[in-house]
Amino acid sequence: MELDTKDVVVIGGGVVGTAILRQLSFYNLDIALVEKEPDLCEGASKANSGIIHTGFDAPPNTVEAECLERSRKIWPQLVEELKIPFIPCGAVMIATNEEDKEIIEQKYIPNAKENGVETEWLSEEAIKEMNPAITDKVIGGLSIPGEAICDPFTATRSYGELAVLNGAELYLGNGVEQIEKHAEGFKLILEDGSFIFTKYVVNAAGVYSDHIARLIGDNSFTIMARKGQFVLTEEPIEISQVILPVPTAKSKGKLVAPVVFGGFLLGPTAEDQDDKDDRSTTEEGIEEVLTECNKLIPGVSEYESIRQFAGVRAVCSTGDFVIRPSEVDQHMVHAAGIRSTGLSASPGIAEMVIENLETAGLTLVEKNTTMTEIPNLFSDEEEETGEIVCLCRSITRGEIERAIEGPIPPTTIDGVKRRTGATLGECQGNCCVPKILDLLNEHEKISDEPLKGLQQSYVTAGRN
Ligand SMILES: Cc1cc2nc3c(=O)[nH]c(=O)nc-3n(C[C@H](O)[C@H](O)[C@H](O)COP(=O)(O)OP(=O)(O)OC[C@H]3O[C@@H](n4cnc5c(N)ncnc54)[C@H](O)[C@@H]3O)c2cc1C
The missing domain is CATH 3.30.9.10 (D-Amino Acid Oxidase, subunit A, domain 2)
Known part of the structure; x- marks a missing residue:
């Protein structure tokens, strides 16, 4: 089944892929992101120290140092626009x-x-x-x-949400399995057999970015875990x-x-x-x-x-970030080997990828109107006072329902956790997981794997 024809498809829904998607969403382009997991932020982007590094210790004159330098200038505005919890603690x-x-x-x-x-x-x-x-x-x-801490879940999700609000499409839970060369770019064949035609591909597949490069015969780098x-x-x-x-x-x-x-x-x-x-x-x-x-x-x-x-x-085997068009086909731009500072460097990486796409021939025309800010989850008049679902973090039913109906609805417990903070407290979900499952069910937003990471836990005993 043909899903669509796109100008650019980003492979990988981590902080790097979503940062690129947001940047692309400011232009008159048909864009999409393909992620093999059921939600964004399931790779390295969900399990890091949450530090926004300045790059004080980055090897000078590297791609990494340049991305961090660019990012330092972008972060102050970005945390406001994307409503990213951020503490400039040093x-x-x-x-x-x-x-x-x-x-x-x-x-x-x-x-x-x-x-x-x-x-x-x-x-x-x-x-x-x-x-x-x-x-x-x-x-x-x-x-x-200049060092700070931030919430990497919100950073990744907000990048993605803003792109979706600006018209980007997401294909979640359906990874890219094969890539065929096509007259005007590539045919991406997904796990379920469906396919997307696209003129350009951005490879932001994290530890699997070397595998994605291999799918078009590019052996120029290897990724170690x-x-x-x-x-x-x-x-x-x-x-x-x-x-x-x-x-x-x-x-x-x-x-x-x-x-x-x-x-x-x-x-x-x-x-x-x-x-x-x-x-x-x-x-x-x-x-x-x-x-x-x-x-x-x-x-x-x-x-x-x-x-x-x-x-x-x-x-990465090259010892640095790989942000450049593939040597095999410049219609694929790599954002690979993003090792230890990808969260911090993500805004700069996105800028650099867009420049590479333009050099590779992509025409960039800015849209007349785009959203640059994530809207408030709650309107000013609406004080949230409902039933508390997550006792440790005082997260209400209303907050969870609002997240479930958000621009990228969660379909797993982890997805709700990363949108609301529920289950992140001292009891780690012992009290609230069953209630969250009920809410996902009620809103018909439950995935095949809602309990990712919670299988066989007594918290979910008796549920499928
Ligand atoms: C222990 C640790 C501590 C860190 N601390 C920090 C820190 O404090 N500050 C900082 O800035 N950085 C830190 N980092 C680095 C940062 O987390 C990473 O650089 C960043 O998350 C990389 O983002 P990414 O989007 O490239 O990769 P990922 O988040 O891994 O995303 C890649 C995505 O691609 C998807 N994918 C793979 N193959 C396919 C396919 N075939 N089809 C579709 N999708 C596919 C994966 O499922 C995944 O979701 C740390 C990393 C680790 C591991």
Whole structure:
């Protein structure tokens, strides 16, 4: 069955794919996004530290550094327009010995300067004043005031929603299986056998972007999977900034960061693995997180955790983001290998992809009228006072129903979680999951896999 004929189709509904879709939606184009999972934000974009990095530590003169530089200028307006929960808390990379201090002075201060990012050396006293829980071993540290935390779920969803409100189409739960060359572009064949003709394709398929490139015979890069495990706690920790260690050669190291919707995140690990889909947590991984974070915040390893989870980074064989037309066919533009800073870099990546599409021959004419702001979920007059469904986060039935009827209706518990914050609290859904399932049923918005991640849980016992 032919679904449609499009100017551009984006493959992948993570923060990168949706940022590109939003940017495309400002032009007179027929556009769509294809995502193999039943909702947006099911890949790396849902399982990260939620930090908006400045790029102070990005290798200079890389595509990644350029995307981060562009993004720094865009974020302040974007958080307003897309209503993204965002806290400009800043970060501090702490030195606990002279060797750390030397690395900061010789590597990170000059690196930040070269990338145009403001930093400042802080004394031990200044760090302790802002972060009383910090280790007594701290001898000073590098403050990066431009770093912030945000809600990655809202960022991804709002990018997608704005694009949909501007006329973009979404195909969810139906991945691209094959790509055939066509006179004017490509024929994308989806999992259920349906197909879409399109003039241009943007490859934003995360860890599978090398696989998508291979479908047109492009072997120019390979993506390796690197898992990061996290621990989430709601215990009070007396810190007001993101606390960073001096990074290792492989990763930014294990940090302790406040979370925008409450609690603190500890982690992540950096474990190379063959399986691109393995997001399991392990005893050893969690132990490693707790041991390392305990060096930053003593006692944190004893705190009760409300959740442990993992995300998988897309590590590219080229060592940098791959944002360029395919060498095999320039009608495919890659947004691939977006490893550790894709959330932060997403607005800049989107700009760069659009420029690449234009260079590849796409005609861009701005629409006369487009929406640039996500409308309010509740109107000003409507104070939401209804029945509370999620007790931990005080989320009402009205809020959940409004999300279910939103521009991209959720069809799973996770989808409702990422739109409303329900189930994110201390009980992690023990009390509210059955009610949310009933609401999804009532609104006839339930998917084949509504309980993704909750199968065999007693919370959902007796339900299919
Ligand atoms: C542990 C960890 C910590 C991180 N911390 C931060 C941080 O603090 N700040 C920051 O800026 N970044 C961070 N990142 C990086 C950031 O999360 C990623 O760079 C970003 O989410 C990548 O987005 P994406 O859209 O490219 O990939 P994804 O979110 O993985 O999206 C790719 C999508 O493509 C879909 N897909 C794959 N194959 C197909 C197909 N055949 N057809 C259709 N769809 C397909 C997938 O289902 C997926 O939804 C972190 C990452 C990890 C793993």
